[in-house]
Amino acid sequence: MDPSTLEALCADAWPPLVSKPLGDWRLRACDGYTGRANSALAVGDPAIPVAQALEAVVGFADEQRIRPCVQVIVGSETERAVASAGWSVNLAHPKGAESSVLVSTHAVPGPACSVTDTPPAGWFDLVVGGPPTPAQRQLLTSGPRVGFAALHRDGRLVGAARGCVVEGYLHVSVVEVAADHRRQGLGSALLAGLDEWAGTDHRVLQVAVDNMPAQALYATLGYAESHRYRYWVP
Incomplete structure (x- = not known):
């Protein structure tokens, strides 16, 4: 594309x-x-x-x-x-x-997390740091088909992500893992869960070029760069 x-x-x-x-x-x-x-x-x-x-x-x-x-x-x-x-x-x-x-056409291997049609308890706390504002709720819960990935450890939500399916593409966003649970493969499990939920062969996400940990993770999972964008101001 x-x-x-x-x-x-x-x-x-x-x-x-x-x-x-x-x-x-x-x-x-x-x-x-x-x-x-x-x-x-x-x-x-x-x-x-x-x-x-x-x-x-x-x-x-x-x-x-x-x-x-x-x-x-x-x-x-x-x-x-x-x-x-x-x-x-x-x-x-x-x-x-x-x-x-x-972009990627490779499914993420490994165990998958659960994905629901509405944000589970604690999801917004991890993603936005507390109860969402009307703008945050609108942005995160709206779209053609939206799913909310969640990972729990000992009864606590420690991983969250959002997926939205548009025209056969899974758009992945807000992949968040609690600081004390990072580098344990939870990011991959979140993406695997969204893959399983979406049921599509095409994936796309947007990530800052200087977010090196995220860039490294996505590279190992088969993601490749389509292009870049920049923000310009007067």
Whole structure:
């Protein structure tokens, strides 16, 4: 699948509180929760010159009280146009300005965790650190088909992840393992559970390029990079 189509698929799996089309672009806002859900997905043709489209991004961000930001495929014609308009890579982004989009057709081997259609007790505590805000609940529980992976040890939830199936792809996100249970294979068990639940041969996930532990895990499980994207700001 080409990067533009894959980015649209990932966006469908990560639905914000507000989404507004601008040609092929998507203006998105989710009360500040996650970079993807609070940036304009600048992929495809915005139907107006890019400089004008960026002005629309700024106006939308002001309305939604978020920082203007665009998510752009690295090396694309759009990225060159955004740079020419005077925008800069957002080096201050909390999880890094640049991320890899990884894909796989390999099922994860080994024992699988349970996956449910609703978040089990403790799931949000591990993923967002407590009861979810309306924006967090919207983003994490909405989508075409969503599953919640969970791993328990001694009655305590110590591993969590979210899967969303879109057009035959399993989109994997928020893979979290409690700090005192890391490096024990729980991440693989979460991914194996989502694989078994989804029943599809195609997987995609997005991870910061400088998140080396996650990058190493996904590489051992057969994931390979499709492309990268970056966040740009005025």
